[in-house]
Amino acid sequence: QSALTQPASVSGSPGQSITMSCTGTSSDVGGYKYVSWYQQFPGKAPKLIIYEVSNRPSGVSSRFSGSKSGNTASLTISGLQAEDEADYYCGSYTSINTRVFGGGTKVTVL
Amino acid sequence: QVQLVESGGGVVQPGGSLRLSCAASGFTFSYYGIHWVRQAPGKGLEWVAVVSYDENNKYYADSVKGRFTVSRDSSNNKVNLQMNSLRAEDSAVYYCAREAITAVGAEDYWGQGTLVTVSS
Numbered sequence: 001q002s003a004l005t006q007p008a009s010v011s012g013s014p015g016q017s018i019t020m021s022c023t024g025t026s027s028d029v030g031g032y033k034y035v036s037w038y039q040q041f042p043g044k045a046p047k048l049i050i051y052e053v054s055n056r057p058s059g060v061s062s063r064f065s066g067s068k069s070g071n072t073a074s075l076t077i078s079g080l081q082a083e084d085e086a087d088y089y090c091g092s093y094t095s096i097n098t099r100v101f102g103g104g105t106k107v108t109v110l
Numbered sequence: 111q112v113q114l115v116e117s118g119g120g121v122v123q124p125g126g127s128l129r130l131s132c133a134a135s136g137f138t139f140s141y142y143g144i145h146w147v148r149q150a151p152g153k154g155l156e157w158v159a160v161v162s163y164d165e166n167n168k169y170y171a172d173s174v175k176g177r178f179t180v181s182r183d184s185s186n187n188k189v190n191l192q193m194n195s196l197r198a199e200d201s202a203v204y205y206c207a208r209e210a211i212t213a214v215g216a217e218d219y220w221g222q223g224t225l226v227t228v229s230s
Contacts, residue, residue, distance in 0.1 A: 034215030036217075038155070046155065055213065057218065089154060097160060102154065103154040104154040
């Protein structure tokens with residue numbers, strides 16, 4: 001149950017697009033179409049923003065999009081806004097309905 | 111509206127025990143699995159445990175297996191996490207989260223968390 005690997009930080013200017021990665025193994029990210037992404041502000045609970053690799057829950061901005069290739073999933077934020085500054089975590093379904101999360105990526109809007 | 115409210119956190123000595131509760135409301139509790147996820151101060155999310163909607167399946171992270179036990183109290187719409195033999199590395203904010211039915215492998219609602227500090 002090793003954590004998924006995410007870059008510690010990603011930054012971009014307002015209006016730009018940024019992409020962050022989430023690398024696992026064939027036992028988690030690569031083995032299932034069940035990667036999710038969560039947004040977390042300081043002192044707050046995580047919020048689901050992407051599920052099943054690329055689906056957005058109702059109410060989540062279309063500026064957030066997800067994809068996957070092999071053992072690596074990616075989250076892209078288009079048209080970056082100041083309000084997007086937060087920590088982002090990927091999570092993956094693993095066998096027998098357990099979960100594994102990444103270490104998180106801090107997004108900074110320059 | 112869907113609400114998950116954790117309680118039971120606090121300060122406990124190494125080797126001690128603590129029981130966390132997650133009170134659910136605003137949805138049909140018996141339909142949903144519930145996960146526990148923790149976050150040490152300044153660190154990332156760590157999955158801890160899950161109990162299925164019918165309590166037939168329970169799974170644990172290797173780091174807590176044999177020390178933590180998850181259970182459901184369906185009469186009170188609660189999920190409990192009994193934590194024994196606590197260690198300093200168990201110190202974290204503990205969140206309960208509802209397993210999404212229409213989103214496989216994702217948790218769609220989270221509580222606000224309860225802080226557990228293991229220290230002498």
